[in-house]
Amino acid sequence: MLGVLAVDQPDLFYARQQMAFSLGSHIVLACIGMSVPFMVVLAEWKGRRTGDLVYVTLARRWAKAMGVLFAVGAVSGTILSFEFGILWPRWMGRFGSVMGLPFAIEGFAFFLEAIFIGIYLYGWDRLPPRVHLWAGVPIGIAGVASAFFVVAANGWMNDPTGFTLDAAGNVTHVDPWAALFNSGLWPEAVHMILAAFIVGGCLLATPYAWAMLRGRRTRYERVGLLLPLTFAMIAAPLQLVVGDWAARHVAVHQPTKLAAMEGLYKTTKGATLHLGGIYVGHEIVGGIPIPDGLSFLAFHDPHAVVKGLETVPAADRAPVNVVRTAFQLMVMIGTAMIGLGLWMLLAWRKRRSVPRSRWFLRAALIAGPASVVALECGWITTEVGRQPWIVWQVMRVRDAVTDAPNIRFGYYLLIAVYTVMAVFTVLVLRRLTNTPLPTDLTRALSDEPEPLEGS
Amino acid sequence: MRLANACAALMFVGIAVYALLAGADFGAGFWDLTAGGDERGRAPRAQIEESLGPVWEANHVWLIFVLVTLWTAFPAAFAPIMSTLYVPLTLAAIGVILRGAAFAFRKASETLPLRRWFGATFASSSLLTPFMLGAVVGGIASGRVPAGEQSGDVLRSWLNPTSMLGGVMAVVVCAFLAAVYLAADSERRGRPALVLFFRRRAIASALVAGGVALAGVFVLQHDARTLFHGLTHRGAPLIAVSAVAGAATILLLVRARYAAARVSAALAVVAVLFGWAAGQYPYMLEQSVRISDAAGPHATLVAILVVLGGGSLLLVPALVWLFVLMQRGMLVAEH
Numbered sequence: 001m002l003g004v005l006a007v008d009q010p011d012l013f014y015a016r017q018q019m020a021f022s023l024g025s026h027i028v029l030a031c032i033g034m035s036v037p038f039m040v041v042l043a044e045w046k047g048r049r050t051g052d053l054v055y056v057t058l059a060r061r062w063a064k065a066m067g068v069l070f071a072v073g074a075v076s077g078t079i080l081s082f083e084f085g086i087l088w089p090r091w092m093g094r095f096g097s098v099m100g101l102p103f104a105i106e107g108f109a110f111f112l113e114a115i116f117i118g119i120y121l122y123g124w125d126r127l128p129p130r131v132h133l134w135a136g137v138p139i140g141i142a143g144v145a146s147a148f149f150v151v152a153a154n155g156w157m158n159d160p161t162g163f164t165l166d167a168a169g170n171v172t173h174v175d176p177w178a179a180l181f182n183s184g185l186w187p188e189a190v191h192m193i194l195a196a197f198i199v200g201g202c203l204l205a206t207p208y209a210w211a212m213l214r215g216r217r218t219r220y221e222r223v224g225l226l227l228p229l230t231f232a233m234i235a236a237p238l239q240l241v242v243g244d245w246a247a248r249h250v251a252v253h254q255p256t257k258l259a260a261m262e263g264l265y266k267t268t269k270g271a272t273l274h275l276g277g278i279y280v281g282h283e284i285v286g287g288i289p290i291p292d293g294l295s296f297l298a299f300h301d302p303h304a305v306v307k308g309l310e311t312v313p314a315a316d317r318a319p320v321n322v323v324r325t326a327f328q329l330m331v332m333i334g335t336a337m338i339g340l341g342l343w344m345l346l347a348w349r350k351r352r353s354v355p356r357s358r359w360f361l362r363a364a365l366i367a368g369p370a371s372v373v374a375l376e377c378g379w380i381t382t383e384v385g386r387q388p389w390i391v392w393q394v395m396r397v398r399d400a401v402t403d404a405p406n407i408r409f410g411y412y413l414l415i416a417v418y419t420v421m422a423v424f425t426v427l428v429l430r431r432l433t434n435t436p437l438p439t440d441l442t443r444a445l446s447d448e449p450e451p452l453e454g455s
Numbered sequence: 456m457r458l459a460n461a462c463a464a465l466m467f468v469g470i471a472v473y474a475l476l477a478g479a480d481f482g483a484g485f486w487d488l489t490a491g492g493d494e495r496g497r498a499p500r501a502q503i504e505e506s507l508g509p510v511w512e513a514n515h516v517w518l519i520f521v522l523v524t525l526w527t528a529f530p531a532a533f534a535p536i537m538s539t540l541y542v543p544l545t546l547a548a549i550g551v552i553l554r555g556a557a558f559a560f561r562k563a564s565e566t567l568p569l570r571r572w573f574g575a576t577f578a579s580s581s582l583l584t585p586f587m588l589g590a591v592v593g594g595i596a597s598g599r600v601p602a603g604e605q606s607g608d609v610l611r612s613w614l615n616p617t618s619m620l621g622g623v624m625a626v627v628v629c630a631f632l633a634a635v636y637l638a639a640d641s642e643r644r645g646r647p648a649l650v651l652f653f654r655r656r657a658i659a660s661a662l663v664a665g666g667v668a669l670a671g672v673f674v675l676q677h678d679a680r681t682l683f684h685g686l687t688h689r690g691a692p693l694i695a696v697s698a699v700a701g702a703a704t705i706l707l708l709v710r711a712r713y714a715a716a717r718v719s720a721a722l723a724v725v726a727v728l729f730g731w732a733a734g735q736y737p738y739m740l741e742q743s744v745r746i747s748d749a750a751g752p753h754a755t756l757v758a759i760l761v762v763l764g765g766g767s768l769l770l771v772p773a774l775v776w777l778f779v780l781m782q783r784g785m786l787v788a789e790h
């Protein structure tokens with residue numbers, strides 16, 4: 001713990017809300033920025049190789065949408081870099097040199113992403129096809145790399161390494177590489193990147209699920225649905241495995257966060273897992289108990305001892321119900337997605353096509369927003385579960401916040417600006433989706449049989 | 456000490472490149488705003504869209520580069536700057552958001568009423584960001600950011616004569632750069648009417664910039680003595696270079712030598728920025744925090760330099776490719 005005095009910041013609540021709100025917005029766009037470029041390049045590749053107009057058209061349209069979303073994503077990321085200093089100067093002042101390195105590396109990933117997206121979007125007509133196709137590849141790679149490095153910084157907040165504190169609370173013996181490669185990095189980063197593919201794939205598929213539900217069921221819609229959804233459905237089962245890895249990491253390095261995620265008050269050998277229910281007065285009320293389940297999940301040993309919230313003073317506990325509900329929702333959605341993937345796989349093996357049922361289309365439609373909910377829930381688990389620490393057991397949020405007055409007005413302003421931006425983003429995207437298809441494509445599609453029947 | 460200076464120098468290169476590239480993108484917003492009604496403004500707006508579209512996002516990343524280098528290498532300067540100057544910084548960031556989003560929206564939407572809205576937002580936020588960043592520079596350069604964990608005066612740190620000078624100067628300089636670049640771009644694309652359009656504006660903004668600089672002498676003399684002393688002593692040669700390059704730009708524009716005008720315009724801007732740096736050296740926050748005081752530990756500075764070196768190996772070829780494709784007219788929006 002640091003020997004600094006907490007500042008008197010009446011707007012601390014707003015600072016936290018502002019951080020949460022702007023991160024929560026950025027992450028959705030960031031996920032699209034990481035995964036959609038791969039889908040666009042794949043569609044372009046198929047289109048160029050086969051001359052199939054369906055793929056060609058999809059690739060071009062996705063690229064247009066990607067261009068808009070990338071711009072919005074980039075500016076929403078910029079505000080985060082400002083906020084780190086504006087809202088949490090004491091954190092940055094003290095630890096900027098420890099955990100700043102991944103951001104410096106990330107900066108180069110941003111450069112590459114922005115450069116190649118410029119080339120890719122504007123070079124479509126004049127660059128040689130092969131060159132153009134390859135210019136799309138670095139966009140996604142740089143996006144994934146940037147996620148890796150930001151999450152490294154977040155991993156460090158969860159598992160701070162690469163420095164020591166002397167008796168006066170000064171940061172000494174800084175090793176920025178050790179801070180970068182903190183133990184939280186790997187599970188968190190892999191989980192995040194998989195999440196990006198789930199979110200990007202499910203979101204990109206939604207307009208096609210919608211169109212098919214409304215009766216437009218040509219090959220154009222089927223490919224538009226299946227290609228992105230396949231990315232997501234491959235990632236979903238892997239996500240469960242990696243999520244388990246992440247949970248076991250939390251169990252070891254942030255035991256009281258795990259206790260908050262599970263609502264476990266007393267340190268217990270062979271702890272029970274509860275599905276659902278709420279945490280009232282130190283225990284879970286309602287929900288389905290699974291004896292020894294928690295010990296098994298957290299340590300892969302039904303008799304393992306799981307630390308409870310009682311091990312830390314009340315002031316150092318995260319708000320259990322927020323963290324726990326978010327965690328349960330994420331896991332539920334993740335599990336449901338695996339089901340959706342299996343359904344798709346079975347239909348594909350039987351008939352090489354989309355499942356016939358309208359229920360599948362409905363599920364695919366919901367998968368888009370559901371994946372975003374899972375994403376936000378995951379981050380709520382991680383970030384609120386870390387409370388009251390900004391740097392786990394090293395620095396508290398209230399010691400990190402700025403002492404500048406009236407910062408809540410920045411929060412209000414940001415909400416207003418983001419609301420307007422969100423409205424227009426949706427409007428512009430809708431306009432892109434509703435643009436009529438090129439006539440040569442519609443002609444080609446009307447010649448094809450329609451294999452999917454309504455029910 | 457030497458490592459810290461190297462990091463500071465690289466960060467300053469980032470500031471200069473940001474000013475030259477993104478500055479011109481903001482300036483283009485100014486000309487977009489003043490280009491006139493739908494009919495009259497169509498051609499210049501199309502040229503602006505064409506010149507900015509493929510590159511503005513890459514140009515914008517230089518700001519991120521500067522921020523992350525500042526907070527990693529000089530956390531003890533980053534923290535007080537951000538907390539004291541949070542108002543103009545927040546407004547600058549809002550400008551960044553509105554500008555970028557509106558530009559992308561305008562490009563993606565074909566119907567006119569929406570386009571006009573997006574255009575107006577793009578253009579007016581293009582003024583906000585440079586003004587606020589200029590004000591931030593003014594606040595830092597006039598020594599209004601106190602060191603330490605307590606933030607300074609969050610209003611007077613930027614509502615002061617030097618900051619206002621910085622803000623106005625930034626807007627004018629951005630407009631100047633943009634007009635020169637756009638004149639050169641229009642010439643390369645063979646659009647003589649547009650060349651004249653932007654040339655007139657380039658010359659006008661160069662004259663305004665000169666006027667503001669002269670007025671600035673009086674402002675700084677009274678409001679920022681230390682900075683004034685630095686600029687007129689250690690920084691003097693660079694300020695002189697800037698004045699000469701600015702005058703040369705006007706001459707080159709009059710003679711219709713646009714490619715050369717581009718170079719001398721850039722030189723004028725870079726020289727004045729480095730003049731500021733030289734005038735302030737070795738202080739980062741005027742009179743209290745030297746570059747070496749603000750610097751992080753040795754290991755971090757080494758790591759930063761390694762990363763910047765390694766990153767450049769990827770960045771420079773990619774950037775060169777982007778600009779070469781741009782110059783060759785390979786990057787155009789589909790129609």
Ligand code: HDD
Nearest residue numbers: 188192195198240243244246247331334374375378379382
């Ligand atoms: C599409 C999104 C998505 C889905 C389906 C899942 N997750 Fe997740 N989860 C995230 C998206 C996410 C995330 C990207 O939001 C988080 C926040 C921090 C992180 O690294 O990933 C996260 C965090 C996170 C953490 C906390 C890590 C920490 O605090 O360090 C755990 C334990 C899990 N997840 C476990 C799971 C399990 C067991 C899932 C079962 C299928 C699961 N997640 C599905």
Ligand code: HEM
Nearest residue numbers: 016019020023024027150153154379380383384389390397
């Ligand atoms: C992008 C996905 C992320 C989301 C949705 C998210 C969400 C949140 C939320 C909900 C809070 C508020 C917690 C509270 O006050 O109760 C928060 C706080 C914070 N997060 Fe994140 N976070 C994300 C990623 C990150 C990353 C990658 C970093 C850093 C590298 C980070 C740094 C912070 C900081 C500094 C705070 C404020 C201090 C605190 O409340 O602990 N976040 N975030």
Ligand code: HEM
Nearest residue numbers: 029030033034070073074077078080081110114143147150
């Ligand atoms: C886990 C959380 C995060 C992930 C996965 C992530 C990922 C990404 C990605 C993929 C982009 C590319 C732009 C796009 O796709 O629209 C991006 C942009 C950006 N992000 Fe994040 N980010 C995260 C959190 C943060 C945080 C905490 C910061 C700053 C402190 C940040 C700063 C930025 C900046 C400055 C950009 C703009 C880069 C540009 O101009 O091109 N991000 N981020």
